[in-house]
Amino acid sequence: MSPNRRILIIEDEISILTFLRVSLESAGYSVKGAPTGKDGIREAVGFRPDAIILDLGLPDMDGMDVLKKIREWSKVPVIVLTVKEEMETKVSLLDAGADDYLTKPFSLSELTARLRVMERHQYPKESPLFKSGPIEVDLASRSVKSFGQEVRLTSTEFDILKLFIKHAGKVVTHRQILKEIWGPNSVEHTQYLRVYVGHLRKKLEPKDDSIKLILTEAGVGYRLMLLD
């Protein structure tokens, strides 16, 4: 991680803010806390953060409105903190421009992993080659290998994988997949999407479940893991 990346945390719970501040600072980030939505929007301008962690339950504003306000002028990565019940909210937040979310309670390593992914997407390496764990993909020649073995994908499976790679490490919503692969009016595919992704996962991951490459994000979508 590049030193001195600035993280803005918009969160009203002092205890959560404290532990985030302490642990992120000791990981080398410089951190600013904002206890209200208004403060958050102001600091998003003043502090010029490299990433924002936004809690949904703010006292003065709806988290969604804070996100929309920030998105009016900034592309800064935003990670939203939610509770499980807000499944539809999660999806609409992602639609409104949030980059990712974390479900409370979460572990510190989950958060830092998300931050690293954000950083990676901010400064993308232009390369047709993608590697994560056992898989190697050459987007130019459409070749896919898992554990060095060529894997044959159907064209739908390859398109889904391509979309996952474009957003590697980040969540991809069901709607995003349907729209990108089958076009905006692809209602008929909704009921089958999980089967397609299931087949893709089976072809790429080892049989013994020792490596998880494609994670199911309950109620939201999928996440292609970035593995060493």
Add this chain to the structure above:
Amino acid sequence: MNFRRYESALFLVLITAWVNHLLLPVLGYRAIGFIFLLLIIVLGLFFSFGPILTAATFSALVWNYFFIPPAGTFAIHAPEDIMMFITYFVVACASGFLTLKIQKAALFKETEKLYQTLLNCISHELKTPLTTIMGAATALQSQKSDNLLSDIVMASKRLNQVFENLLDTTRIESGRIKLNLEWFEISELIHHTLDRLSQFEAKHPIKVMAFPEPLYLFGDFNLLAHALENLILNAMLYTKPGSEITINAEERDQKIVISVMDQGPGIPKELLKNLFRKFYRLPGSPSGGLGLGLSIVKNVVELHKGRTHAFNLPEGGTSFEMIFPWIETPLRLKRETA
């Protein structure tokens, strides 16, 4: 019951009747009927069903007695007057019914909103301190590994599971769950569930039996994963560490059956039927549960028109089954796997 409303409704009918009495020479008794109808519809905006129906009946009688010839009697001679009278009565009553429907819909929406807010609030209040505990413990863990810290993390995960079960029970029982139906392979469901369970340092080896694939199910993936998770967690909680848990799926007698089998001591036969009851816990159960897990399983399975079944295995241990009605696999999926 609010009698004031009834009184006001009847009073308004009388006032309208008096106004109509003044207008009678100008308008004629048939147009008078429309003025009464207007009153009923306006009442519909402010009053509830009972008073509206009362006003409708009362105004019909008043119109008939005082205005429809021969005035001063309830008799009606002209066939078109009889027709008018019946139409009036039906329209007035229908407007009462419509009002009732609209009011009910509004009330339902209101309750729905209140309920959602309440649930989100509770969930937020429960999870905020838990987030601090788990977050701070994992942060300390990254600095030095310590058994006590990992105990805190494990305990927070367990507590989170209890909260989820509590919130899910509330949600499912309120009948406010909308099933998000889709096709998926059962192996995918099992894979996902085991993946979620990997956060609980497993002390039980879990074996997935090789079942004929692909075996498809049409249902709500997340809810069913939650149900399966509860079954496996249950097996973990009630059997000795190290004893094996087996998961199987099969097509049996035109049904799809997913079963979780443990190698525990078995369950006394007379208690088996209680297992899926809410808040039921077997005598001598270890602490750390509310007895909600299996009742959620039952509710989720029943939402899918299936049933649950628990029985002791002849070789020892207990088997918990989720049994779903079999649905013909669509051609699209058959082609996909061909």
